[in-house]
Amino acid sequence: MTAAPASASGVAIDVKGLTKSFGGREVVHDLSMQVKRGTIYGFLGPNGSGKTTTIRMLCGLLTPDSGEGTCLGYDIRRDADKIKRRVGYMTQRFSLYQDLSVRENLEFVARLYGTRDARGAAREMIKRLGLSGREEQLAGELSGGWKQRLALGACTLPNPKLLLLDEPTAGVDPKARRDFWNEIHALAAEGLTVLVSTHYMDEAERCHEIAYIAYGHLLAHGTVDDVIAKSALSTYTVTGDNLNELAAELTGKPGVDMVAPFGTSLHVSGRDREALEASIAPYRDRPGLHWQHSEPSLEDVFIELMTRSKDNFQ
Amino acid sequence: MSMVSAPDQRRDTREPRFGFWRRSYAMVVKEFIQLRRDRVSFAMIVMIPVMQLLLFGFAINTTPRNLPTAVLLQEDSDLGRSILKALENTAYFRFTREVHDVAEFDNLLQSGKVLFGVEIPRGFERAVRRGDRPALLVAADATDPVAAGSALSTLGVVVQTALEHDLRTGDPPSLPFEIRAHARYNPAASSRLNIVPGLVGTILTMTMLIFTALSVTREIERGTMESLLSMPIKPVEVMFGKILPYVLVGFIQATLIIGIGVLLFGVPVRGSLMMLALLSTLFITTNLSIGYTFSTIVQNQLQAMQLSMMFFLPSILLSGFMFPFAGMPVWAQYLGEGLPLTHYVRIVRAIMLKGATMENIQYDAIALVVLMLLAMTIAVTRFRRTLD
Numbered sequence: 001m002t003a004a005p006a007s008a009s010g011v012a013i014d015v016k017g018l019t020k021s022f023g024g025r026e027v028v029h030d031l032s033m034q035v036k037r038g039t040i041y042g043f044l045g046p047n048g049s050g051k052t053t054t055i056r057m058l059c060g061l062l063t064p065d066s067g068e069g070t071c072l073g074y075d076i077r078r079d080a081d082k083i084k085r086r087v088g089y090m091t092q093r094f095s096l097y098q099d100l101s102v103r104e105n106l107e108f109v110a111r112l113y114g115t116r117d118a119r120g121a122a123r124e125m126i127k128r129l130g131l132s133g134r135e136e137q138l139a140g141e142l143s144g145g146w147k148q149r150l151a152l153g154a155c156t157l158p159n160p161k162l163l164l165l166d167e168p169t170a171g172v173d174p175k176a177r178r179d180f181w182n183e184i185h186a187l188a189a190e191g192l193t194v195l196v197s198t199h200y201m202d203e204a205e206r207c208h209e210i211a212y213i214a215y216g217h218l219l220a221h222g223t224v225d226d227v228i229a230k231s232a233l234s235t236y237t238v239t240g241d242n243l244n245e246l247a248a249e250l251t252g253k254p255g256v257d258m259v260a261p262f263g264t265s266l267h268v269s270g271r272d273r274e275a276l277e278a279s280i281a282p283y284r285d286r287p288g289l290h291w292q293h294s295e296p297s298l299e300d301v302f303i304e305l306m307t308r309s310k311d312n313f314q
Numbered sequence: 315m316s317m318v319s320a321p322d323q324r325r326d327t328r329e330p331r332f333g334f335w336r337r338s339y340a341m342v343v344k345e346f347i348q349l350r351r352d353r354v355s356f357a358m359i360v361m362i363p364v365m366q367l368l369l370f371g372f373a374i375n376t377t378p379r380n381l382p383t384a385v386l387l388q389e390d391s392d393l394g395r396s397i398l399k400a401l402e403n404t405a406y407f408r409f410t411r412e413v414h415d416v417a418e419f420d421n422l423l424q425s426g427k428v429l430f431g432v433e434i435p436r437g438f439e440r441a442v443r444r445g446d447r448p449a450l451l452v453a454a455d456a457t458d459p460v461a462a463g464s465a466l467s468t469l470g471v472v473v474q475t476a477l478e479h480d481l482r483t484g485d486p487p488s489l490p491f492e493i494r495a496h497a498r499y500n501p502a503a504s505s506r507l508n509i510v511p512g513l514v515g516t517i518l519t520m521t522m523l524i525f526t527a528l529s530v531t532r533e534i535e536r537g538t539m540e541s542l543l544s545m546p547i548k549p550v551e552v553m554f555g556k557i558l559p560y561v562l563v564g565f566i567q568a569t570l571i572i573g574i575g576v577l578l579f580g581v582p583v584r585g586s587l588m589m590l591a592l593l594s595t596l597f598i599t600t601n602l603s604i605g606y607t608f609s610t611i612v613q614n615q616l617q618a619m620q621l622s623m624m625f626f627l628p629s630i631l632l633s634g635f636m637f638p639f640a641g642m643p644v645w646a647q648y649l650g651e652g653l654p655l656t657h658y659v660r661i662v663r664a665i666m667l668k669g670a671t672m673e674n675i676q677y678d679a680i681a682l683v684v685l686m687l688l689a690m691t692i693a694v695t696r697f698r699r700t701l702d
Contacts, residue, residue: 059544061701080699084546085329095541099351100344111340112545114330118340138351154541 012037012162012193013058015069015076020053020062027053029216031067035195035209040188042207043197046306050216051197052092055164058195059089072161085113088155092166094147096154098140102131105139106154113158121157129153145176152180156187163187165196169203181206201299212302214309220301228301233257234273235296236280238266240289253279258304262297269300337547341555345529349559355525363517363567367510367574383430384411386419391439397450400473401432430454442491449494469493507582510575511666512635514594515658517571519601519629520622522564526605527618529556530697535615540701549697553690557602564598565591572666584669590662593679597658600682603689604654610696629655657681 013035020028028050035041043051056062058071060080068075074082096105106122115121126135129149134142139150148168155163165184169177181203184194188208196207204210204224211221220227238246243266247259250268255275260267270276284291296304330336349355385398401407407430413419422428433451441448454466470493530552533539542552572590575581583590608621630636632646633655639647650656657678664670672679 056701061540061543063700063702081546084544087544089541089544091537091540091544093537093540095537095539097344097348097538098536099348104344104347108340108344109545111343112337112547114333114336116330 010037011035012039013041013069013071013195015058015071016067018054018057018064018067018069020050020057020065027216028057028064031213031216031218032069033211033218033221035193037193038188038191039208040184040194040196040206042204042210043195043213044199044204044210044302045197045213049214051213052166054213055089055166055195055197058083059087059164060084061089085158086161088158088160088163090151090155090163090165090168092170094139094151096139096147096151099138101136101138102126102142102150103135105150106157109154109157115158125153125157145172148172148176148180152183161192163192163194163196165194167197167199169198169200177203201297201302204298212305214306217309219305219309224298228296228298231296231301231304233269233271233296233301233304234276235267235269235294235300236276237262237292237294238268238289239264239292242288246283246286246289250280250283255279257307258300260300260303267297267300269296269304271304333546334548334551337551338554338558341547341551342558345555345559349563358521359563359567360570362521363571364574366517366520367513367571380408381406381429382410383407383432384413384419384422384428385409386413386416386431386433388414388434388436389438391434393439393442394434397434397473398432401469404469404473407432438491447492449492451494507667508663510571510579510581511662512633512659514568514571514575514662515597515633515655516630516635518564518568518594518598518658519655520626521567522560522598522601523605523608523622523625524619525560525563526556526602527608527612527622528615529606530609531612531615531618543699543701549694549699552697553603553606553693557599557606560602561595561598564602565595568594568598581666583666585665585671589672590665593658593661593665593675593682596679596682596686597654597661600654600686600689603686603693607689607693607696610693610698629653632656633659635659651681652685654682654685657685 011034013033016032018028018031019026031050031054043055045051053062057064058076060076060083063077068077070076071083072086074086076083097108100108103122103126106125107118110118110121123135126132129152131146131150131153134146139147142150152165152168163184169180172180177200184196185206188194196203198204207224209221209223210227212219212227220230222230243261243264247261247266250256251259255270255272255277256268256279257271257276258267258269260269268276268280270279280291283289383401387394398409402409409432411422411428413422419431419433422431431451431453433453435448435451438448438450452466452469473493530539533542568591572583576583604625605622608618608625612618612621628649632650633639633653634650635655639650639656660678661670661675661682664675668674
């Protein structure tokens, strides 16, 4: 293993003040983040929030307008080549060659990274991916789940130190998603750092740390528990009859920032606990309803962050 | 199933030895596979040269026959009739109009109803008998100098042969009258001998340009560029990887065209075949580099096609393939010097038809090298390494 300059610090990604605009529109604003080596770092946020742009700046595909930082100890502005050799980037859209077979795609990647025995490396990876028997199938003909496995295989083939995965599980079935996450955890256990963007809350909860980004601003980061605790959101879970009516009545009341149905229950949340409790007081004794003060879910926190950031930044 | 591998199996991530060659090789192999799988492109490698050659070779005929001709008869004599008969027998001329005054004669030529006009002046026969060598005027529509040139070039000989019996004036053996041709002159040549060598270059320009002009935009449009750029490959390596497979393709095409030219059209190869192969490869690479440069400039495949066409048309018109280079205005000649086809047309005609040596054509060979290096330099500097 080549020792990167900052390996001693145990930080894989360390960037400060990254800013990027396209055509006058600021897509990423003053973004700073640190990712520890060997962790799985979840990158969450609505569509168009700047997740992909940030990831591309980290691996040298985009040059930040301002800001600086290191990736695996290499300067993201000056050492793009060194970063590329050590980082596996899995794009949001399938970007391997559709008209090349599974084996040919993997051999291509292996050769590009200077692997001595490209055929052997590809064969080994096909076996690991469970793609034996499909090696001569064209990549374009694979199902979504297999494409995603192949893409992960292609970006782990050159043995990177850092994986950047941009919404890797979008449109993939739950079983394939679970397998995928098991693999990511196995890779992290080997010492690989993984930065993964996602929309799924269950995936966020599988990360060691998460960051929430909206409208180009990093709004919250830390472990899932940290993020929930720091949100200062009070939530009541209501179960019972006629929840739809209750939802309609509560919406817009002072202190009630969010009303969201979750199956047979309703989540009522607000930042100002006193105002929230004052507003819901008249409904708490309504027959047939059961009220319980509860922890907000990660989704509650994110939706609240998103609503708030929309007010602030748009 | 698990992707886990023990840390000690992890390969080193230092810059590998011969990295440049490995990465270029990776690119070459990938391009070859993609080419093989693209049935249409693969068919084009063979179909385009064969179709073009057969079409141009048979369809374009610069020694046309039966050209519509007007006759201005200012006297009705036996000699005049014999001459006209002789002219018609050459099969170049077909007399479609007989007129009796100069204005009408001029008008026919001007309007394009005839391509030639033959004038037998008043007192022609008498003047011939007296030995005055009167002028027989043959006016040609100069807008088609190639067609006119061939017909005019054979005029004197043919007329003399045809009239030998009529004019029992064996002494001196020259014609007793002068044929005054009013047209630009092109030396007679079998048009196929000129066309086929030029076609080698024209066909190669078209196919080579398009193959590489699409190569980078295709990666961008298919979304594969993002992956490619995130890997440690350099612009020069991408370029070599995209150009090299097509050098072989171009070489096959050139062999095909020259082969058909020799076997089917009887075009000779008087110079060194080795030198022809070498310089053809150079020309192919130059065109591929230019196509690749286009690919790094344009935004999508449609623009790439349009830019290729923009380049292709002047190549045909200004290279001397279609019209004599020396006949073009000076500014057009300067433009023509900047086109690889101009130099290749000279090279290939010189080698095939004139048996030229390297010394004869070194200027054009050097010009091709310069154009190739220029295109490659632009391509490498233009290649965007980021998605900015």
